[in-house]
Amino acid sequence: MRGNSFISGALRGLIVLIYITVFSFTLHAGEYQLVIAKGNTAYSSGKYQEAIKAYTSLTSQGLESADLYYNLGNSFYKLNDIPHAILWYERAKRLDPGNEDINFNLNVANSKITDKIDPLPEFFLKRWLKAVSDQLPLDLWAKAGIAFLIVALLLYALYLASRVLLIRKLGFWTGSVTLFLSIVFLFFAWSSYLSLNSDPSAVILNPTVTVKSSPDEKSTDIFVIHEGCKVQLVDHIGNWYEIRIANGSVGWIGQDNFEKI
Amino acid sequence: MRFSVNCKLFQVYNNIYMVFRRFFGVVGFLAVSAACFAQDVTFQGAAKTIVTLGESFSLTYTLNSQGSDFRGPRLNGFDVISGPFSSTSSSIQSVNGRTTMSVRYSFQYILQANKEGTFDIPAATITVDRRTITSNTLTVKVLKNGAGQGGASQGQSQGSSQQQGNVQTSPNDVMLKAYVSNANPQQGEGITVTYKIFTKVPVSQIMFSKEPSFPGFWSQNLTKEKEKLQQYNQVIDGQQYIVADLRKYTLFPLKSGKLTIEPLELVCQAQIKRQTKARTGDPFFDDFFNDSFFNTSYTPVEKSLRASPLVINVRPLPSTGVPEDFAGAVGNFSFRTELDKTSIKANEAINLKCVVSGEGNLQLIDKLNVTFPPDFETYDPKVSNDIRSSEKGVSGSQVFEYLIIPRKPGKFNLKPISFSFYDLKKMKYVTLTSPAYTIDVEKGTGEAANVTYTGTNHEEIKYIGSDIRHIKNQSFALSVNGEYFFGSLPFFLWIILPLLVFIIFIVLFKKFSVRRSDVILMKNLRATKVARKRLRKAELYLKEQKQEEFYIEISQTLWGYLGDKFSLPIAELSIETVRQTLINKELGEEIIQNFIDTLNNTDYARFAPGEKSINMERIYNEALAVISRIERELR
Numbered sequence: 001m002r003g004n005s006f007i008s009g010a011l012r013g014l015i016v017l018i019y020i021t022v023f024s025f026t027l028h029a030g031e032y033q034l035v036i037a038k039g040n041t042a043y044s045s046g047k048y049q050e051a052i053k054a055y056t057s058l059t060s061q062g063l064e065s066a067d068l069y070y071n072l073g074n075s076f077y078k079l080n081d082i083p084h085a086i087l088w089y090e091r092a093k094r095l096d097p098g099n100e101d102i103n104f105n106l107n108v109a110n111s112k113i114t115d116k117i118d119p120l121p122e123f124f125l126k127r128w129l130k131a132v133s134d135q136l137p138l139d140l141w142a143k144a145g146i147a148f149l150i151v152a153l154l155l156y157a158l159y160l161a162s163r164v165l166l167i168r169k170l171g172f173w174t175g176s177v178t179l180f181l182s183i184v185f186l187f188f189a190w191s192s193y194l195s196l197n198s199d200p201s202a203v204i205l206n207p208t209v210t211v212k213s214s215p216d217e218k219s220t221d222i223f224v225i226h227e228g229c230k231v232q233l234v235d236h237i238g239n240w241y242e243i244r245i246a247n248g249s250v251g252w253i254g255q256d257n258f259e260k261i
Numbered sequence: 262m263r264f265s266v267n268c269k270l271f272q273v274y275n276n277i278y279m280v281f282r283r284f285f286g287v288v289g290f291l292a293v294s295a296a297c298f299a300q301d302v303t304f305q306g307a308a309k310t311i312v313t314l315g316e317s318f319s320l321t322y323t324l325n326s327q328g329s330d331f332r333g334p335r336l337n338g339f340d341v342i343s344g345p346f347s348s349t350s351s352s353i354q355s356v357n358g359r360t361t362m363s364v365r366y367s368f369q370y371i372l373q374a375n376k377e378g379t380f381d382i383p384a385a386t387i388t389v390d391r392r393t394i395t396s397n398t399l400t401v402k403v404l405k406n407g408a409g410q411g412g413a414s415q416g417q418s419q420g421s422s423q424q425q426g427n428v429q430t431s432p433n434d435v436m437l438k439a440y441v442s443n444a445n446p447q448q449g450e451g452i453t454v455t456y457k458i459f460t461k462v463p464v465s466q467i468m469f470s471k472e473p474s475f476p477g478f479w480s481q482n483l484t485k486e487k488e489k490l491q492q493y494n495q496v497i498d499g500q501q502y503i504v505a506d507l508r509k510y511t512l513f514p515l516k517s518g519k520l521t522i523e524p525l526e527l528v529c530q531a532q533i534k535r536q537t538k539a540r541t542g543d544p545f546f547d548d549f550f551n552d553s554f555f556n557t558s559y560t561p562v563e564k565s566l567r568a569s570p571l572v573i574n575v576r577p578l579p580s581t582g583v584p585e586d587f588a589g590a591v592g593n594f595s596f597r598t599e600l601d602k603t604s605i606k607a608n609e610a611i612n613l614k615c616v617v618s619g620e621g622n623l624q625l626i627d628k629l630n631v632t633f634p635p636d637f638e639t640y641d642p643k644v645s646n647d648i649r650s651s652e653k654g655v656s657g658s659q660v661f662e663y664l665i666i667p668r669k670p671g672k673f674n675l676k677p678i679s680f681s682f683y684d685l686k687k688m689k690y691v692t693l694t695s696p697a698y699t700i701d702v703e704k705g706t707g708e709a710a711n712v713t714y715t716g717t718n719h720e721e722i723k724y725i726g727s728d729i730r731h732i733k734n735q736s737f738a739l740s741v742n743g744e745y746f747f748g749s750l751p752f753f754l755w756i757i758l759p760l761l762v763f764i765i766f767i768v769l770f771k772k773f774s775v776r777r778s779d780v781i782l783m784k785n786l787r788a789t790k791v792a793r794k795r796l797r798k799a800e801l802y803l804k805e806q807k808q809e810e811f812y813i814e815i816s817q818t819l820w821g822y823l824g825d826k827f828s829l830p831i832a833e834l835s836i837e838t839v840r841q842t843l844i845n846k847e848l849g850e851e852i853i854q855n856f857i858d859t860l861n862n863t864d865y866a867r868f869a870p871g872e873k874s875i876n877m878e879r880i881y882n883e884a885l886a887v888i889s890r891i892e893r894e895l896r
Contacts, residue, residue, distance in 0.1 A: 032739055037736070040732060063740070064741070064743075067737040075732075077729050138747050139747060146755045193745065
């Protein structure tokens, strides 16, 4: 009797947890949806400035969504503001790296900028790992991992409870496979969480930026990059940021030249 | 060009002439050698002694015999315009029965003075009868334009009817002038350049030695080749001139800036009025011939004329507001398009006619910016024009005919065709646009006949343009910036809680299963004990001779022992189940039978009449024995 009440208590806790999970991380409030719809209508009728205004009213409230960023990128692109389009596409890509539309439009925008940088080849294992982990957004990986964990535990319970040999065997093996997958999914979630929070990148917004050899206006000019170029922020001293571009070149630029993704 | 052609022609003539001369020379020599044997051979050169700079004049060498191997002088300070031409004339005189024959060879150069100063023309040589004969040397003074006109020919001028007289040409007698309608046009604006000859004296044999060139212009000659020159009178500086438009050009500047037009140059014969002097001394005749009617003769004087170069300052077109499709059309145009069919079958042809008409540089509009749907087969347009050029400008129309053959059925939109030009009057760019056409193409019938595909009909997709993909239009969930499910408290709870539930489940499950297995074990262990206890009780009843209680106790002992020992529920207990259970436990048939007999005997004895005490004693022993035996067997 005591055990039963404990189980039912735990189940009630789970339900509450589901409720919290679903509603604390996504805001479906009608007010926001109205703003989105307003932006979408403005975009569709060619009023890109208005669309940007609507979308940014949401982003300035600290709200985010890969789709929202994507729409913003499109609006800037249509206004021929390629650097800002790239900035918002990159932001959208950060949240949903595997989204085909985002990647397509980002490529289109990137084809219009001045700089053509050949990226350094990555270690193949890292590349593969990234290719797989980019398939889903971070939180979907996490949720899939948890779902598989629960299924695995249920299957193990079946293995323990059943007296029929076939069910016990089946329960054990499928449970093991699901548990393994769950761990893999959580690993991917973890790795994309790491890449999300490490090495912040930025997009150059000034038409032409001269990269210096050290954080000093008088230091040697090393190379020149142009608006729309994506750089990795490595370090910073005061208003000076050490950047690394895709081909591995490193230098220093002032803070006012870029915006963080 | 013309000059060099002349030269070549002359060369041919000369060659033919040389052949003839050789042939006839021999004949002539045979015929007249006797007659002219004693004649003195003279070889003389003649030319003007004073010429003006740029004037062309002739240098003539005359030989009164037959000669060969003429070697001309080295001419310093002069350009040879043409020559040497050679010519022959012969005359036969018969006086008083005596026939004399004179032959005259002449070699003529047309020279032009190109430097100022005094120049010597060295002697020319010729071979006559294997003797080399040298001519006289000449001196020619070249003066600046207008410094001294009226050169006189030096030396002999025999043979011609000319006689030296007071030949006068003033520099203003004949003039060549260039007029431009607008010296400061816009780029692409048409201008007219007219070359006019002004003359006070009759002029004949106008030969253009150099046509004007118009670098940086598109030009069209407006003068027709065989048209007679229109003459009219004009008064300049109080002097009456006869004026004729020699050449007229329409020019369209192709670039901006200062453009220079190289002038027209010509050579002509000016008929200069000349007073003849009295030749006879006869008063009557003198009077008669000195009369203005008879005594006025004209001397042709060669004049070379050159108009001054024109400098045209072309203004560039405004650089602001240039339409994308602007291709240099300047003027005032209208634009019209015609599509002969808008609904046809595939593989049939459509004609698109675009007409640009108006005034301006129509000839320079050589293509239009037309884009057809990519599935259309198109050809280069047929361009035809109807252009009238006049002094007022160039007007007319330029027609572009496009032949289009749609190869695939469907509905196609033909984008509006635009034509841009710079309007000189409004001083701005104007873009004219045709309407957009929609062409309905139905499935054609003769597809196989026209299309010769080998294999399949598949085609690569043609990409016409590239653009970004559309926005996400459906509503989407928003989340708070930087907050992720991964790593949040619910995330960890979601991992920990199921694990916790699972652990609890395992613990509870273990506990239950342990307890259950305990009961079985206990029952098993307790079976003998209980049986013994019950037997002891039965023994007590035996001593007290309580039959009823005794039998109940024995029965319960046996059944209870089985139930406890083999964990069988009370409800399932029967003789059959007992037998089955015991067989399953692999007990001997004898023991099983023994046990069942005991059970049966107990029941039997309980209800049977007779010596109950003996029976009780026996049944007690039997039950004790069988339980002990099973205990032993199971061990």
